[in-house]
Amino acid sequence: MSDRRDGAPAEPTDDADPAVDGGHEPGSSTHTVRLELDDEPGQLLAALQPIASNGGNLLSIYHERGNKTPRGRIPVEVDFEATPDHFEAIVDAFHDEGVTVIQAGTERYAEELTLLLYGHLIDTDLSDTLSRIEASASTSVADVSLAAPRGTEDASSARLRLEARAGETATALDAVRDIAAEKGLRVVAPLVGVEA
Template sequence: MRINLVLELLDAPGQLVKVLEPISTVGVNLVTIIHKRDYKNDDGRVPVQLTLEGEQEDLKNVVNKFEELGFTIIEMDGVIKKEKITTILFGHIVDQDLRDTMDRINALEGVVIVAFDIKLNGEEKSTALINIEADVGKKQTVFNRIAEIAKEKELLVINEV
């Protein structure tokens, strides 16, 4: 049996070797690997395409090991597993407990903030650009949570289209 995966790895020395270790440990064959360093995203991550061959249970074990090691699987056999969501908050973000805002978004199952960039303007209102990675199908849930937080904290929200 074969499985095609696309992982996102930090573009740093040793990351590719860390991906190969579970493959050899479980006894699955690596058929192809494409490491696309020219396609680095805003978080410094690059896609790595893998084609693996082995018994169904062994392939499942490799996928589970990747997840345990914290590797993001963004595609499996052509099915998108993760989607990127970008939103902007405007207002007194820091004064309204920034940590609470982040924790409440991250509390959603299958959702994690991968980047939170804030631009401060002294005592004036600030702007935050939030990049979120979520399981497929969670986008509306994320937008609903952000809208709820923004309403409570009197922040303006600009969601992606």
């Protein structure tokens, strides 16, 4: 809508927001981020806010609501345009908002680590063990495969596939070892060449 009374269209300004007007900001390029969101109302909208707030121009969203991760989260792939500076600000904003970023552009924010826990996993509350692993060292449990005998008399084992922020796998492994030692469990890690 124009303020001009002569009916002529308003002059374009240099401060147009590309996230709002769909314009292409000079120096911007297309970026893809892969996120994991909790399956709760409003999570997708909240995850997109850092793009709009930091000068990005949303292009597409691939939202796999019916294909949840082992943690019960929803994988989402988002394509948007942004300058390199705005892209970094958007990724930082995702982290600040607690959004799980699996990959941003070519940089993977999650490194995988497969390990084996052995011992009385059921008696020591496996759910608590997994929750504590996820709460520590920016680590998430991507997959769990449990082998347990009937009853709780014998030891059981669980193969875990963990995802940690890039460069933090050693910290994640230390956290798992601390939790396991507290519960009297053994850790065999890392398992190399094991298909998840």
